[in-house]
Amino acid sequence: MKRAALLPLCIGASLLVFAGTAVADELLFAYTGFDYQNPNFSSTYLDLGEGYNVLGFVTSAGPLLTPYVDFSTYEYTFYLRNTSVIARFFAFPNLTVQFANGARASYYRDAFPPGGTAATYGTNPPNATAPSTFIDGTERITGHVDNLVLVYNFSTNQGSYAGNMTLDGGADLIYIPSSQYAGWTLGGLLGQPNPSIPAGYDHQVDGQCNIPSATPTVSRTWGAIKALYR
Amino acid sequence: MKRILGVAAVLVVLGAVMAGPVAAIALPPCPPLDPCNGTCPILAQFDANCYAYETMYTPATFMSTAGSQMTIVGLITQFGGPLSFLNANDPTKEYTFILSALVSAGTVVGANGPTQLFDTDYNQGNATFAIYEGSPRNAPSTPAAWAANPFGGVVVPANFTDGTLILSGMICGFHTSIAKTGTIVSGSFRANYQASGGTLLGTVGTGVGLLGGNWCATSGCQPANYTAQPNGKFDASGGVTAVPRTTWGRVKQIYR
Numbered sequence: 362m363k364r365a366a367l368l369p370l371c372i373g374a375s376l377l378v379f380a381g382t383a384v385a386d387e388l389l390f391a392y393t394g395f396d397y398q399n400p401n402f403s404s405t406y407l408d409l410g411e412g413y414n415v416l417g418f419v420t421s422a423g424p425l426l427t428p429y430v431d432f433s434t435y436e437y438t439f440y441l442r443n444t445s446v447i448a449r450f451f452a453f454p455n456l457t458v459q460f461a462n463g464a465r466a467s468y469y470r471d472a473f474p475p476g477g478t479a480a481t482y483g484t485n486p487p488n489a490t491a492p493s494t495f496i497d498g499t500e501r502i503t504g505h506v507d508n509l510v511l512v513y514n515f516s517t518n519q520g521s522y523a524g525n526m527t528l529d530g531g532a533d534l535i536y537i538p539s540s541q542y543a544g545w546t547l548g549g550l551l552g553q554p555n556p557s558i559p560a561g562y563d564h565q566v567d568g569q570c571n572i573p574s575a576t577p578t579v580s581r582t583w584g585a586i587k588a589l590y591r
Numbered sequence: 592m593k594r595i596l597g598v599a600a601v602l603v604v605l606g607a608v609m610a611g612p613v614a615a616i617a618l619p620p621c622p623p624l625d626p627c628n629g630t631c632p633i634l635a636q637f638d639a640n641c642y643a644y645e646t647m648y649t650p651a652t653f654m655s656t657a658g659s660q661m662t663i664v665g666l667i668t669q670f671g672g673p674l675s676f677l678n679a680n681d682p683t684k685e686y687t688f689i690l691s692a693l694v695s696a697g698t699v700v701g702a703n704g705p706t707q708l709f710d711t712d713y714n715q716g717n718a719t720f721a722i723y724e725g726s727p728r729n730a731p732s733t734p735a736a737w738a739a740n741p742f743g744g745v746v747v748p749a750n751f752t753d754g755t756l757i758l759s760g761m762i763c764g765f766h767t768s769i770a771k772t773g774t775i776v777s778g779s780f781r782a783n784y785q786a787s788g789g790t791l792l793g794t795v796g797t798g799v800g801l802l803g804g805n806w807c808a809t810s811g812c813q814p815a816n817y818t819a820q821p822n823g824k825f826d827a828s829g830g831v832t833a834v835p836r837t838t839w840g841r842v843k844q845i846y847r
Contacts, residue, residue: 388639391668391822393633393824420636420638421639421669448704450706452703455703457706457770508775510770510772510773510777512708512772512777517781518781519803521768521769521770522777525775549778549779549780549804549805549806549823550779551779551804555801556624556627556801556826565801567803567822568822569638569805569822571811
């Protein structure tokens with residue numbers, strides 16, 4: 362009796378699943394837009410204490426969000442803010458800027474078309490439409506950004522930024538497993554000459570938010586597990 | 592006499608050997624960007640499903656060897672400007688692109704404060720771009736599919752160059768810039784492009800436009816066998832007036 366009862370238990374336990382090796386990060390969403398300084402109280406670009414902001418449109422969503430986004434019905438926008446320069450290194454043509462921890466990055470959904478408001482860059486932000494028309498929908502994903510660093514080369518007129526972004530809010534956070542909250546955000550900057558940049562903005566930005574991929578599992582037999590502890 | 596000729600021959604050979612690596616080719620400056628009427632809109636956007644492959648590149652150090660040949664392939668996610676009538680989300684079609692003959696001049700390493708800088712010009716060849724409209728969808732579009740299809744196999748780049756060639760042309764001054772500050776790595780790419788071929792050349796025009804965006808070369812951004820993940824766009828160009836598409840009914844309305 363005991364042997365018969367044990368047999369299905371052993372069979373049931375003969376194939377166990379364990380976490381395997383982590384794979385590459387996955388896209389959460391991608392965006393494109395423009396950046397500007399605010400507050401901006403100095404003629405020096407990103408002087409100590411000044412703020413850096415990015416406004417833009419979400420251009421695609423990664424696998425976790427794709428089932429819940431509809432670009433034909435909604436307008437999705439992006440906003441990076443609450444940054445403050447705490448360190449600055451400049452030796453022409455290279456600039457490196459480090460920001461205080463606790464910046465914020467979010468993507469929003471607005472019912473445009475048919476309702477809502479069209480996000481409009483305008484000129485010389487902040488202005489009557491920026492950032493207001495980019496953040497007047499519902500906040501779908503938000504997170505705090507730490508270790509944000511921006512670099513720029515004034516000879517090649519291009520630069521980039523990256524920081525650790527930990528998701529902590531938004532209506533769509535429920536679709537992201539908590540094990541994948543610790544991601545990062547990064548962007549490429551293209552400066553003048555650049556005929557796409559509205560007046561008062563500094564650079565064209567192409568960026569994305571990535572999160573760790575789900576840790577895959579591997580199958581092991583019970584015998585292999587026991588062998589680990591012999 | 593023979594001994595003198597032989598010595599001369601040896602000296603010629605030694606001179607060639609001792610000359611060192613071939614210097615980078617000096618190229619004329621790229622044609623300037625053409626302004627638009629207002630700001631230039633997006634022409635074609637690409638995001639996650641875009642990867643670069645390079646023949647002589649060390650991912651761990653971000654170093655590209657002079658002469659290394661890079662190819663970039665990807666899926667278009669959005670059209671705009673004069674191509675706004677195209678639907679990148681049409682499930683019966685697939686819009687792909689390829690950037691070819693991007694030959695490296697070698698990575699130049701620099702530093703600024705706490706940041707290491709890795710700058711590379713890919714301007715030693717006649718770089719070109721081509722955008723295709725194909726059907727059915729057959730290019731990799733998931734991380735697993737990319738990982739299973741390294742560059743040079745049956746799928747990549749072949750499935751990015753099938754279908755109708757809708758736009759093609761040259762690329763000038765392709766430059767990548769990677770920065771590493773502690774563990775934070777970021778990057779960008781930038782180039783000018785000018786269309787000269789394809790079924791939609793008349794719609795887009797032959798002005799000089801900007802191509803660029805984010806360049807992610809850190810581990811975690813690309814599958815094995817690929818060297819970077821670009822995320823960016825072709826911006827529409829000003830210059831030559833493109834021919835907009837319209838219907839015969841709208842044309843007749845103008846004259847009523």
